Amino acid sequence: MASKLRTLFALTLALVATVDADDSGAQSRRRRRSDDARADSDRLRRRSRYDRTREPTMRRGRPITIALETEPVHFDPAPAPTTSARPYDHVIVVSIDGLRPDAVMMTDAPNLRRLRQIGAWSTEARTITRSYTLPSHTSMLTGVDADRHGLVHNNFTPRYGFTRAATALYHAHDAGFTTAMFVSKPKFRHIAIPGSVDVFARPDYACRRVVDAAAQHIRQTREGLTFVHLSEPDGAGHERGWMTASYMRAIAAADRCMGTLLQTIEARVDRDRVLLVISADHGGHGRTHGSTREEDMRIPWIAWGSRVVVGDFADAVSTMDTAATALAALGLEVPQDMVGRPVQRALTRAVAAPQVSGADAGSRRNSEARRDGR
Numbered sequence: 001m002a003s004k005l006r007t008l009f010a011l012t013l014a015l016v017a018t019v020d021a022d023d024s025g026a027q028s029r030r031r032r033r034s035d036d037a038r039a040d041s042d043r044l045r046r047r048s049r050y051d052r053t054r055e056p057t058m059r060r061g062r063p064i065t066i067a068l069e070t071e072p073v074h075f076d077p078a079p080a081p082t083t084s085a086r087p088y089d090h091v092i093v094v095s096i097d098g099l100r101p102d103a104v105m106m107t108d109a110p111n112l113r114r115l116r117q118i119g120a121w122s123t124e125a126r127t128i129t130r131s132y133t134l135p136s137h138t139s140m141l142t143g144v145d146a147d148r149h150g151l152v153h154n155n156f157t158p159r160y161g162f163t164r165a166a167t168a169l170y171h172a173h174d175a176g177f178t179t180a181m182f183v184s185k186p187k188f189r190h191i192a193i194p195g196s197v198d199v200f201a202r203p204d205y206a207c208r209r210v211v212d213a214a215a216q217h218i219r220q221t222r223e224g225l226t227f228v229h230l231s232e233p234d235g236a237g238h239e240r241g242w243m244t245a246s247y248m249r250a251i252a253a254a255d256r257c258m259g260t261l262l263q264t265i266e267a268r269v270d271r272d273r274v275l276l277v278i279s280a281d282h283g284g285h286g287r288t289h290g291s292t293r294e295e296d297m298r299i300p301w302i303a304w305g306s307r308v309v310v311g312d313f314a315d316a317v318s319t320m321d322t323a324a325t326a327l328a329a330l331g332l333e334v335p336q337d338m339v340g341r342p343v344q345r346a347l348t349r350a351v352a353a354p355q356v357s358g359a360d361a362g363s364r365r366n367s368e369a370r371r372d373g374r
Helices: 002-051 110-118 133-142 168-174 186-190 207-220 232-240 245-266 321-329 358-371
Strands: 090-096 120-122 178-182 199-201 224-230 274-279 301-304 311-313
Touching: 090 133, 090 245, 090 321, 110 245, 110 274, 110 301, 133 168, 133 186, 133 321, 168 178, 168 224, 168 321, 178 207, 207 224, 207 245, 224 245, 232 245, 245 274, 274 321, 301 321
Parallel strands: 090 224, 090 274, 120 311, 178 199, 178 224
Antiparallel strands: 120 301, 274 301
């Protein structure tokens, strides 16, 4: 009888322990669910706060702007073009990651503003629909959309290999030009097809070291195609939000780095043989990008060189046109299967008449009428 009681008592204790363990596990699961819900709520609140940032972000009813404080680099309008069957000998393509064109005039970017005054600025430039960094940059350098080049992911993933479409660097290298890429993100390795890039360097995330390396290469290379990538605006956009004060400061930092490149070009004795193209892979809104929203799709497209027709222009420009423009600038044939087409305003100043505004055109007509006695 005693042994039966001891056995029953032991079973009771085991049952109680099991129930307690189940209760403890249930409480733990409830706490985890509560913590997850709280985290989700926090994320939603943050997302809601940043999604309210529109164009531009408003602080107490006023747009966020940063006054011009940085001295611009002293560089001149491009000299008159020399007579040559080939428009340029060296093309430099600079991509400022995540740069929205409407932000340039709101922040401390004297070099970009100066380039807009003495170069050509497209007011209707667009990136591809898949407006993420790697797909967009691949389209910029291949001249085709993501369905053709195949790089639809957005991080460095070795198993995905290289772009399936030939890049402008590939074609230029085959033609005997020196090719180089100076970047701040490892994912660009997917664009550097083996045997197509003589110099591939990722000195740092910060633009200062990237442009220092690029400048050294540009000083030593007469004929070539050079790609330079600056990350700062994209990083600030993801961390703090596009069009915020932090984002504006990041553009100012990228502009100072642009100054180094401009000084390098100015110092070349053959600077009339250099074409500079500045663009971006995408814009952004809130703390993200990748959609078909206007803020994500609109990008800057600036060209500066001896044959550039100066002034803003409203012709539609695609990021895919950058690759074609670079090839045409080097006197190379643009492949027929390339979707992008050369932007002629970057190549034809010697033969194209500059555009004039309506007021200027009216003045000119009045002057001609007076001269002719009409």
